[in-house]
Amino acid sequence: MDPNVNNSLTLFIEYLQIEKNYSQYTIEHYHHDISEFFMFMTEQSISSIDDVKYLDVRIYLTKLYDEKLARKTVARKISCLRSFFKFLVRERLVQDNPFALAFIPKAEKKLPEFFYEEEMDALFHACETETSLGQRNKALLELLYATGMRVSECSQIRMKDLDMYLSTVLVHGKGNKQRYIPFGSFAHDALQNYIDNGRKSLLSKRDTPNDYLFLNFRGGQLTSRGIRLILDKLIEQSTLTGKIHPHMLRHTFATHLLANGADMRTVQELLGHAFLSSTQVYTHVSNEYLRKTYNTHHPRA
Known part of the structure; x- marks a missing residue:
């Protein structure tokens, strides 16, 4: 060749x-x-x-x-x-683009999987907070649900990215794009407990300093794979059945926001989507969410 x-x-x-x-x-x-x-x-x-x-x-x-x-x-x-x-x-290395007329098949439209509110409650109840790892896991779950960030983004958070006074976190997204995401009181309390107790205990297990927010049991950076394993274990410990995939908490975050009246542009900004079309899929999910809630709770559904 x-x-x-x-x-x-x-x-x-x-x-x-x-x-x-x-x-x-x-x-x-x-x-x-x-x-x-x-x-x-x-x-x-x-x-x-x-x-x-x-x-x-x-x-x-x-x-x-x-x-x-x-x-x-x-x-x-x-x-x-x-x-x-x-x-x-x-670059004038070839004369024509032979792929210009190639037909790109449309992807199958699959609605994102998400947790209902009662399922999220079951996940949170599966977190024990007596140990340093338990405190870390509770803070991790709270932050993922509170912000909708990607697992890969979560593993990269450093202490300097966290503003506990304003309850915001600086997230480094795809293509080196940055965005600030607020988080609520539940995530704030879980993070504060982890930072004051669990993180200090985990950090003491290594000699070199580490600025990452979430640490593994050896005091090193918790990787994306490590986060996925933690989420899998929480599912096993809860009353839920089935599996959790990395984006499921992100999908849940977006679905719950839209179902409770958030506008799509705000959700787009929080998720870090470059295009609104990427966020629009959640309108279908939130409609399904509202329909299930109605059928479950309305006396004459």
């Missing part, structure tokens, strides 16, 4: 890092999807990036469907390659 093929990928990755300021996680996805297409080019004996035609794109789409990939996955791969070739056209 022409060495310029790999050079084009290197240039594109630099463009994503420097000009687009994409996260490392997003860049890895781009790199993986484009590298997979390069393997397809080798299978099809396409040696130059400029030799890729629309017919090759059609064959590649057929290959993806034959692999029984989800529509969302196929859409991501095609969108990635479309951006890649658009960049190459801009």
